[in-house]
Amino acid sequence: KDTDILAAFRVTPQPGVPPEEAGAAVAAESSTGTWTTVWTDGLTSLDRYKGRCYHIEPVAGEESQFIAYVAYPLDLFEEGSVTNMFTSIVGNVFGFKALRALRLEDLRIPPAYSKTFQGPPHGIQVERDKLNKYGRPL
Numbered sequence: 001k002d003t004d005i006l007a008a009f010r011v012t013p014q015p016g017v018p019p020e021e022a023g024a025a026v027a028a029e030s031s032t033g034t035w036t037t038v039w040t041d042g043l044t045s046l047d048r049y050k051g052r053c054y055h056i057e058p059v060a061g062e063e064s065q066f067i068a069y070v071a072y073p074l075d076l077f078e079e080g081s082v083t084n085m086f087t088s089i090v091g092n093v094f095g096f097k098a099l100r101a102l103r104l105e106d107l108r109i110p111p112a113y114s115k116t117f118q119g120p121p122h123g124i125q126v127e128r129d130k131l132n133k134y135g136r137p138l
Contacts, residue, residue, distance in 0.1 A: 003074050005071070005077070006108040007104060008069050012102070013100065023070070050073075052070065053069065056068050072088075080118060085113075090104055
């Protein structure tokens with residue numbers, strides 16, 4: 001959907017782990033997945049919140065690597081919180097044992113989520129003055 005946050009991960013699974021399984025595991029582990037039983041899981045439908053691996057493609061010239069494209073629904077994240085977004089997407093998944101290596105290659109944030117960020121508390125001009133940076137993005 002055009003409101004999803006889209007992430008592209010370069011994935012190197014452990015030997016014997018198929019790319020589809022590794023991609024699905026990255027999507028689950030970085031959204032609603034857990035290794036333990038949580039009693040609150042029965043209180044809500046996790047389908048609304050879970051990340052979905054929607055495409056996998058091999059990396060040219062790298063036999064054991066591929067790109068896993070994962071879509072995350074906005075309902076998974078707290079509005080206006082970069083910390084919450086990055087902690088959810090990259091916080092725990094990099095230690096996942098089914099993967100030999102994992103790297104976040106790209107992240108697309110939809111305008112609907114970007115608009116929830118209020119910006120610097122004292123305004124952009126104060127930030128530009130502090131950094132002495134004008135006429136370009138910060």
